[in-house]
Amino acid sequence: MRWILKTVNNSDIKGLVEALQISPLLARLLVIRGLTDPEVAYGFLNPSARDLHDxxxxxxxxxxxxxxxxxxxxxxxxxxxxxxxxxxxxxxxxxxxxxxxxxxxxxxxxxxxxxxxxxxxxxxxxxxxxxxxxxxxxxxxxxxxxxxxxxxxxxxxxxxxxxxxxxxxxxxxxxxxxxxxxxxxxxxxxxxxxxxxxxxxxxxxxxxxxxxxxxxxxxxxxxxxxxxxxxxxxxxxxxxxxxxxxxxxSSQRPGLSMLLERLSIKKPEAQDIGYRVAPKLNAAGRLGSAEDAFSLLTTDNFHDAVRLVDLLFEYNSARQEIEAEIFEQAARQIESLQLYKDPIIVVRGDSWHIGVIGIVATRLSHKYGKPVIVISENEDGVRGSGRSVPGVNLLECLQVFSEHFTEFGGHSMAIGLSMEKEKVDAFVDSVRKCEIPDQSENGYVEVDAEISLSQLNDKLFEDLDLLEPLGHGNPEPLFLVRKASVEHVRFFGNGQMNIRFQLRQGNTRFDALGFGLGHSVSKWNIDGTHVKADVIFSVRNRKTCANLNVACLMNSENGETSSRFSVGFSTKEAQNFESEMTHRLSHLDLVVNNLFPGQSLILDLKSRNTLYY
Structure with a gap:
C-alpha cells in the first residue's frame, strides 16, 4: 500500500492564514475541504443559527x-x-x-x-x-x-x-x-x-x-x-x-442523561454518539421494540429512565451474543465451502436473527475484504442484508438480479432484500458468477498533512477541535509521520497476534499497543532493536487523553505494509470485544477512503502509557 499527500494551492493556504489568523496546518485542512474563501471558511469554523435555511x-x-x-x-x-x-x-x-x-x-x-x-x-x-x-x-x-x-x-x-x-x-x-x-x-x-x-x-x-x-x-x-x-x-x-x-x-431528559452517565460520557462528541450512544438505542429495535428507545428519550420519569437504560443494555448484550454466534457459523461456512474465492460472498442460515444479520455482514466484509450478503431462511420467507467494501457499488451489482427479489433496496455500501425460498439457490449461483472490481491491496491512502510526532501538541488539538463535528462529509484528517522507529516489540495474545512496542521519532517516544499486528510485523525481522516505519493516523480523544488511531503502518526499509483501522473503548463496555470493535470499524469507510483491512495501533499521547481496552 502506498500513501499520497493531498495537493493544495499554497496561495490559498496563505490567504486563509492572513485573513483568519489561523495556523498553516488548519488552513491546509480547510483548503482540502474546498474552503478557500475566507468568509466561507470562517462560517465553517464558527457555525451559527444563521446557517439554517428557510x-x-x-x-x-x-x-x-x-x-x-x-x-x-x-x-x-x-x-x-x-x-x-x-x-x-x-x-x-x-x-x-x-x-x-x-x-x-x-x-x-x-x-x-x-x-x-x-x-x-x-x-x-x-x-x-x-x-x-x-x-x-x-x-x-x-x-x-x-x-x-x-x-x-x-x-x-x-x-x-x-x-x-x-x-x-x-x-x-x-x-x-x-x-x-x-x-x-x-x-x-x-x-x-x-x-x-x-x-x-x-x-x-x-x-x-x-x-x-x-x-x-x-x-x-x-x-x-x-x-x-x-x-x-x-x-x-x-x-x-x-x-x-x-x-x-446538559440534557434535561432523564433517559438520555442516564444513558450518558452509564457510558461515562460527560462532554459528548459526534464520535461518542455514533459509536456508543446510537448502537445502544438501535439495540432496542434489533432485539425488542424500538418503542423502548423512544420511551427512553421522551420519558420525564427518573425511575422509568433507569429501567429503560437497563433494558437497552440487556438488549445490547443479547445482541452481541446472538451476533457472535451467527458470525461464527457464517465464518465456518465461508471457510469450509471456500466461499472467500467468490467475488461476492453469500452465506445462509436457518432462522438467523433478522436484527443482527446486517452487523454480521459488516464484520464479514471487513474480515474477507469483499462484499458479503447474509441470508436468513425462515418458514415465511427469506430476508437478507448485504454490506460492501470501498470501490464496489453493491446496490448496482445486484440490480441485475431483481427478478429474484420481492423487496430490494439500499445504497452502494448496504442493501436489504427479501425473496421466496425456492429462488435462493438460483440467486446464489448467479451472484457467484458476477464480476466486480478487483479489491487487492494495491491501493493508496490519501494523507492530509505530513507532520512529526513532536508537533502533536495542544495547539494542533485546538485546531482539530475547530473542525468538529467530524464525520461523514467532514472526515477526520489523516496525518503522516515518516521513518518513526518501531522499538522494543513484544508479542502477546492468541497466536502472538498482538504486539506492544514503542514508537519514537527523535526525542519523542510513545508506548503503543497493536491489535492483529503480530503476524505481519514478525516478518519485518526486527532484531531486538528497531525498524523504521511510516505511520498514518488520525487523532482521537483530544480533550481527555489524546491518542493516535493508526490507519496504516509501512516498513520504511523494505516497503512491507500492515494496515488496519483502530478503535478504543473501556473493558466494561466490551462484553464482546470483536463484535464491538467491528461495529466501530463499520463506520470508518465513511471517513477514510481506499483503505483495506489490516492491522491497527493505539498510541497514548499524553500519559505515555500503553492504552488497554
Missing part, C-alpha cells in the same frame, strides 16, 4: 403546515408513523412532543424491525383509522410507499410525508411530500437526516403559530438522529449537531 423553501412545506393546522382546528387526531432506527425514533419523538404541547391529539407508531420491516404497513393504519379519521404524518419513510399511501387515501385520510430517502420519478398520492431529495425540490441542502426534515416542519409550524424558540429545545434529539444516520456533517447540519451536542451534554 424551512419554507422545502417543496410542499406550506401544504404540510396547512394540513396540520386544519387537523388541529377540526380536532382530527394525528398518527405519526416513524421508523425503527435512531433517525426515525428521534424524528418521531420531536414531532410527538411539539404537536402534543401545542394542541394536537397525537398517536405514534414505530414498526417492528423483524415482524413488520421498514415502511408503512396498511393494516396498521387501517386499525387506527377504523377508530376515527386521522391525518397520517410519516417520519423517515413514505417517499416510495405508493401502494400504502394510495390505500390510506382510499380511507379518506389526509397524508403528510416527511422523509429524506431518494425519491423515484413518480411520487405517491400524498397531500404533501416534504423531502429535499425530490427532483423538483430547490431546497439548498439535500443531506438532511429524516429527523432534520421533521425539525424543519417544526420550525415552519412554530413560525406559523408565532412561537418563540420553538426549534431550539429539540436540537438535542435532532443532533442525535443526524449523527446516527451518518449524513454529511456540513452546511446547516454543522450547526444542528454542534449546538445539539451542547444540549445533549
Amino acid at each position: 424551512p419554507w423553501l422545502l417543496k410542499d412545506m406550506t401544504k404540510a403546515v396547512d394540513y396540520l393546522i386544519r387537523a388541529r382546528e377540526e380536532n382530527m387526531p394525528v398518527l405519526i408513523y416513524g421508523d425503527y432506527d435512531v433517525d426515525g425514533i428521534t424524528g418521531t419523538a420531536i414531532l410527538k412532543e411539539f404537536l402534543s404541547e401545542h394542541g394536537w391529539k397525537v398517536d405514534i407508531y414505530i414498526p417492528h424491525r423483524v415482524d413488520e420491516g421498514y415502511g408503512i404497513q396498511p393494516s396498521v393504519v387501517d386499525s387506527f383509522c377504523k377508530k376515527s379519521r386521522r391525518l397520517l404524518l410519516t417520519v423517515d419513510c413514505g417517499t416510495t410507499a405508493f401502494e400504502a399511501i394510495s390505500y390510506v387515501k382510499s380511507l379518506g385520510c389526509p397524508v403528510v410525508i416527511t422523509d429524506h430517502h431518494e425519491a423515484k420519478e413518480f411520487l405517491p398520492p400524498a397531500d404533501a411530500i416534504v423531502n429535499p431529495k425530490r427532483s423538483d425540490d430547490e431546497y439548498p441542502f439535500k443531506d438532511l437526516a429524516g429527523v432534520g426534515v421533521a425539525y424543519k416542519l417544526i420550525c415552519a409550524l412554530g413560525e406559523k403559530l408565532n412561537l418563540n424558540g420553538h426549534g431550539e429545545k429539540c436540537l438535542d434529539l435532532v443532533a442525535l438522529g443526524t449523527i446516527a444516520d451518518m449524513v454529511d456533517l456540513t452546511d446547516e447540519n454543522r450547526y444542528i449537531v454542534k449546538e445539539g451536542l451542547k444540549r445533549i451534554g
Whole structure:
C-alpha cells in the first residue's frame, strides 16, 4: 500500500492564514475541504443559527403546515408513523412532543424491525383509522410507499410525508411530500437526516403559530438522529449537531442523561454518539421494540429512565451474543465451502436473527475484504442484508438480479432484500458468477498533512477541535509521520497476534499497543532493536487523553505494509470485544477512503502509557 499527500494551492493556504489568523496546518485542512474563501471558511469554523435555511423553501412545506393546522382546528387526531432506527425514533419523538404541547391529539407508531420491516404497513393504519379519521404524518419513510399511501387515501385520510430517502420519478398520492431529495425540490441542502426534515416542519409550524424558540429545545434529539444516520456533517447540519451536542451534554431528559452517565460520557462528541450512544438505542429495535428507545428519550420519569437504560443494555448484550454466534457459523461456512474465492460472498442460515444479520455482514466484509450478503431462511420467507467494501457499488451489482427479489433496496455500501425460498439457490449461483472490481491491496491512502510526532501538541488539538463535528462529509484528517522507529516489540495474545512496542521519532517516544499486528510485523525481522516505519493516523480523544488511531503502518526499509483501522473503548463496555470493535470499524469507510483491512495501533499521547481496552 502506498500513501499520497493531498495537493493544495499554497496561495490559498496563505490567504486563509492572513485573513483568519489561523495556523498553516488548519488552513491546509480547510483548503482540502474546498474552503478557500475566507468568509466561507470562517462560517465553517464558527457555525451559527444563521446557517439554517428557510424551512419554507422545502417543496410542499406550506401544504404540510396547512394540513396540520386544519387537523388541529377540526380536532382530527394525528398518527405519526416513524421508523425503527435512531433517525426515525428521534424524528418521531420531536414531532410527538411539539404537536402534543401545542394542541394536537397525537398517536405514534414505530414498526417492528423483524415482524413488520421498514415502511408503512396498511393494516396498521387501517386499525387506527377504523377508530376515527386521522391525518397520517410519516417520519423517515413514505417517499416510495405508493401502494400504502394510495390505500390510506382510499380511507379518506389526509397524508403528510416527511422523509429524506431518494425519491423515484413518480411520487405517491400524498397531500404533501416534504423531502429535499425530490427532483423538483430547490431546497439548498439535500443531506438532511429524516429527523432534520421533521425539525424543519417544526420550525415552519412554530413560525406559523408565532412561537418563540420553538426549534431550539429539540436540537438535542435532532443532533442525535443526524449523527446516527451518518449524513454529511456540513452546511446547516454543522450547526444542528454542534449546538445539539451542547444540549445533549446538559440534557434535561432523564433517559438520555442516564444513558450518558452509564457510558461515562460527560462532554459528548459526534464520535461518542455514533459509536456508543446510537448502537445502544438501535439495540432496542434489533432485539425488542424500538418503542423502548423512544420511551427512553421522551420519558420525564427518573425511575422509568433507569429501567429503560437497563433494558437497552440487556438488549445490547443479547445482541452481541446472538451476533457472535451467527458470525461464527457464517465464518465456518465461508471457510469450509471456500466461499472467500467468490467475488461476492453469500452465506445462509436457518432462522438467523433478522436484527443482527446486517452487523454480521459488516464484520464479514471487513474480515474477507469483499462484499458479503447474509441470508436468513425462515418458514415465511427469506430476508437478507448485504454490506460492501470501498470501490464496489453493491446496490448496482445486484440490480441485475431483481427478478429474484420481492423487496430490494439500499445504497452502494448496504442493501436489504427479501425473496421466496425456492429462488435462493438460483440467486446464489448467479451472484457467484458476477464480476466486480478487483479489491487487492494495491491501493493508496490519501494523507492530509505530513507532520512529526513532536508537533502533536495542544495547539494542533485546538485546531482539530475547530473542525468538529467530524464525520461523514467532514472526515477526520489523516496525518503522516515518516521513518518513526518501531522499538522494543513484544508479542502477546492468541497466536502472538498482538504486539506492544514503542514508537519514537527523535526525542519523542510513545508506548503503543497493536491489535492483529503480530503476524505481519514478525516478518519485518526486527532484531531486538528497531525498524523504521511510516505511520498514518488520525487523532482521537483530544480533550481527555489524546491518542493516535493508526490507519496504516509501512516498513520504511523494505516497503512491507500492515494496515488496519483502530478503535478504543473501556473493558466494561466490551462484553464482546470483536463484535464491538467491528461495529466501530463499520463506520470508518465513511471517513477514510481506499483503505483495506489490516492491522491497527493505539498510541497514548499524553500519559505515555500503553492504552488497554
